[in-house]
Amino acid sequence: MANYYNIDDILAEEEFVPVVFHKAANGVIIDPSSETNSVEQGAKVELPLWLAQDLYLRQAISISVPACFNQRTRLEIQADAACVDLKSRSPYFYEFGCKIAPLVGDKTIEILLLSAFKIRYKEILTKAYTAAYTTASKFLTLLTKEESNLYEAAQVSMSAFKKWRMGGPRLQRASVLGRKRRSFE
Amino acid sequence: MAGQSDPHISLFSAEEVEFMAEDELIEIVPNMRMDPLNFICGDFGPFLPQIASQVPLWLAVALKKRGKCAIRPPQWMSVENLTRVLEGERESQGAFQVLPFHYVEISRLLFDHAREDIPDMYMVRSLIEDIRDVRIHKVETSLEKFSGTSAVKIPNLSAMEVNIIRPFVGRALQAFYKHDNPEKIPDVDRASSAQTRAANNEPRRQLRR
Numbered sequence: 447m448a449n450y451y452n453i454d455d456i457l458a459e460e461e462f463v464p465v466v467f468h469k470a471a472n473g474v475i476i477d478p479s480s481e482t483n484s485v486e487q488g489a490k491v492e493l494p495l496w497l498a499q500d501l502y503l504r505q506a507i508s509i510s511v512p513a514c515f516n517q518r519t520r521l522e523i524q525a526d527a528a529c530v531d532l533k534s535r536s537p538y539f540y541e542f543g544c545k546i547a548p549l550v551g552d553k554t555i556e557i558l559l560l561s562a563f564k565i566r567y568k569e570i571l572t573k574a575y576t577a578a579y580t581t582a583s584k585f586l587t588l589l590t591k592e593e594s595n596l597y598e599a600a601q602v603s604m605s606a607f608k609k610w611r612m613g614g615p616r617l618q619r620a621s622v623l624g625r626k627r628r629s630f631e
Numbered sequence: 632m633a634g635q636s637d638p639h640i641s642l643f644s645a646e647e648v649e650f651m652a653e654d655e656l657i658e659i660v661p662n663m664r665m666d667p668l669n670f671i672c673g674d675f676g677p678f679l680p681q682i683a684s685q686v687p688l689w690l691a692v693a694l695k696k697r698g699k700c701a702i703r704p705p706q707w708m709s710v711e712n713l714t715r716v717l718e719g720e721r722e723s724q725g726a727f728q729v730l731p732f733h734y735v736e737i738s739r740l741l742f743d744h745a746r747e748d749i750p751d752m753y754m755v756r757s758l759i760e761d762i763r764d765v766r767i768h769k770v771e772t773s774l775e776k777f778s779g780t781s782a783v784k785i786p787n788l789s790a791m792e793v794n795i796i797r798p799f800v801g802r803a804l805q806a807f808y809k810h811d812n813p814e815k816i817p818d819v820d821r822a823s824s825a826q827t828r829a830a831n832n833e834p835r836r837q838l839r840r
Contacts (some may be wrong), residue, residue, distance in 0.1 A: 544809065560810040568775050568804060574799065575771050599798035607684060607795050610645030611739070 454591060458538035459496040463546060465507040466490050495545060502549055509549050514539065520558060527565035531588045539590045566593060574600035648794050652691035652736035660684075661694065688737065692744045702745040706819040707731060710751050713758040720765045725773065727766060727787035735763055735791040742745065770796055777803065 471485040484596045485491065493501070501507045514535035532539045540559055547555040566589075573585055574597045586594060643651075654672065660683050667676035668690070675686045686694075694700040706712070707730065719728045731737060731834070738759045746752050770792055773785060807825065 468800060540806070540810065547799050556810065563810055567777065567806075571774055571799075571803075575767075596799060596802045596806070599802050600796075603798050607645050607791065610649070614794065 447526065454538065454541065458545065459513070460494050460543035460607045461498075461536055461538060461542045462492040463495055463498045463549075464497075464510050464514045465493050465498050465501070465509050466510070469506050471506070495530050495542070499545075499549065509546070511534075511550050511552060511555070512542075512546060514544070515543065515552075515555055515558065523558060527562045528569040529588070530562070532562070532566075532593075533588055537591045562569045567596075571595050571600070573597065575604055643794055645791065645794070648733075648790050649736045649740070652733035652790065653687060653692070653740070655688050655731070655733055655737060656685045657688050657705060657737075658683050659686055659691045659694065659700040660703060661700040663697075663699050682778050688740060692740060694739070694815055695744050695748075702741065702748045704741060704745075704749045704755075705737070707734070707757060708741070708749065708759075710754050710758065713755060713762065717758055717765070720762055720769070724769070727769065727785070727799050728762075729787055730762070730789060733790050734759070766792060767795070774800065774803075777807065 467485050467487060467489045470487045473483060475483045493507075496505065499511055502509055517532070519535060536542050540563065543555050543559045547553070549551055569585070570589070570593055573581075586597065589597060648778060657736070659834075661678040662678060662680050665676060665678040667674050667678075672687065675690065676684060678684060678700075685834065691700065691702050695702055707716075716728045716730060740754070741749060742756055749755055766789075770788065771784070774796065783800070
């Protein structure tokens with residue numbers, strides 16, 4: 447999973463999570479607008495996942511479920527997963543979910559991710575192979591990074607096949623025909 | 632695999648699949664006399680006028696281009712057989728008819744280079760195009776049935792069809808795998824090592840595979 451040089455993996459860890467500090471911390475500026483450069487015990491802040499993860503392992507903070515996995519999103523996904531704008535919630539919805547689930551100890555996140563992906567997968571499949579780009583482009587804005595990679599993979603291979611079917615040796619054929627005519631004369 | 636143009640997406644381009652299809656054997660009827668050809672892949676020939684002989688498709692196409700032979704279209708490329716296959720494809724929703732692994736590429740090469748050797752060329756061509764479209768559509772519908780990590784078995788798919796869906800299916804299965812197995816092993820691993828790590832500050836990457 448964790449791939450040190452994978453840019454998507456790095457960016458997924460940049461997502462913010464709401465945390466509560468158990469210990470007071472001195473000499474840190476987490477909120478630039480605060481007057482003192484310290485964090486009180488019980489302070490609620492948003493930290494990027496990579497920082498929250500390590501602080502959590504040192505038992506300095508507790509992590510709560512991020513906004514993109516709240517009840518409203520869940521209801522929307524249950525209603526029609528294919529139409530939910532996951533990209534605006536988090537472009538790394540799935541990766542983020544996989545990383546956050548063990549930290550907040552919420553098993554339902556994984557179930558949510560799987561059920562969402564199952565439905566959205568079908569939608570991506572039909573859009574990628576059948577729909578024209580113009581009709582699909584509206585749908586594309588709803589996709590997370592992982593999903594749009596999937597869509598592009600399908601789209602690229604299909605268009606490469608179509609290109610091969612139509613083009614290429616057409617040009618060669620003309621030269622063959624020319625040669626043949628000469629041999630008949 | 633080695634040799635593909637873009638190893639990152641594990642995809643052969645259509646041209647590369649065509650190149651591989653050119654190793655398939657096909658029957659030609661030469662109109663010239665030539666000594667046997669000894670290749671790494673085997674010996675072909677000797678070539679005598681009007682005596683049929685088996686050669687790889689690339690050699691057949693090369694000879695055909697020079698006007699040295701006529702290519703005999705393979706057995707399966709007859710109108711009767713293709714009509715039967717097309718009917719079979721349309722009738723059964725799930726199963727695919729048996730066709731040569733490289734039927735898309737072979738038919739394309741023959742249509743391009745040996746059109747006068749194929750009887751009922753236009754009929755054969757439209758039949759093969761119909762078959763191909765029906766099959767690709769069927770592949771897509773069968774992909775819709777994915778709902779988790781399971782072994783996927785679609786018998787009788789041809790090289791080009793597999794190649795079209797390969798990048799998509801690979802990624803999709805990976806994603807399904809990731810969400811289907813909610814990281815039970817690393818989770819346990821992390822929970823048990825959390826305390827020890829907090830104590831002695833081990834480097835983080837080792838713990839997370």
